[in-house]
Amino acid sequence: MQISDTMTAALNDQITMELQAAHNYLAMGAWLESAGFSGMSAWMQAQSVEETTHAMKFYQFVLDRGGRVKIGALDAPASEFESVANVFETSLAQERDVSAAINRLYALATDERDFAAVPLLDWFVTEQIEEEATVSQILDDLALADGGPQAMLFLDRELGARGGTE
Numbered sequence: 299m300q301i302s303d304t305m306t307a308a309l310n311d312q313i314t315m316e317l318q319a320a321h322n323y324l325a326m327g328a329w330l331e332s333a334g335f336s337g338m339s340a341w342m343q344a345q346s347v348e349e350t351t352h353a354m355k356f357y358q359f360v361l362d363r364g365g366r367v368k369i370g371a372l373d374a375p376a377s378e379f380e381s382v383a384n385v386f387e388t389s390l391a392q393e394r395d396v397s398a399a400i401n402r403l404y405a406l407a408t409d410e411r412d413f414a415a416v417p418l419l420d421w422f423v424t425e426q427i428e429e430e431a432t433v434s435q436i437l438d439d440l441a442l443a444d445g446g447p448q449a450m451l452f453l454d455r456e457l458g459a460r461g462g463t464e
């Protein structure tokens with residue numbers, strides 16, 4: 299079944315949203331590095347790569363289904379943050395917006411009886427649970443650290459040790 303124009307447009311919006319997320323995470327990483335947190339910066343850079351892979355999953359899906367990929371314009375990301383916690387709060391808000399967008403895509407696929415999109419969207423539903431949980435945990439850890447230099451150093455090292463991306 300060829301993909302509908304409505305579904306294609308919605309997936310193209312999602313490609314742009316994932317690329318915007320990648321763009322935003324790069325800016326967050328740059329701010330963190332400048333603030334002295336090179337481990338957290340590495341975490342954000344890895345997160346940016348991961349967002350690009352998310353965009354590419356949708357990109358390939360649209361092409362495989364015979365749709366036309368149209369990538370939208372990106373906004374300049376915020377480059378100033380109030381604090382390390384503020385960076386991760388911004389990340390969590392972004393992840394929640396992405397989760398809501400994935401849910402809307404799922405609802406659209408169901409309305410259109412586009413069951414070919416369901417396995418892909420299932421993957422993203424699960425991924426978003428993980429993304430939100432990970433950032434929430436980092437925010438909890440930051441609250442516990444309360445800006446203490448030893449705890450912040452530990453957290454920076456821990457986040458810098460982040461493994462591969464998907």
Ligand code: FEO
Pocket residue numbers: 316319348349352393396429
């Ligand atoms: Fe691709 Fe972090 O949402």
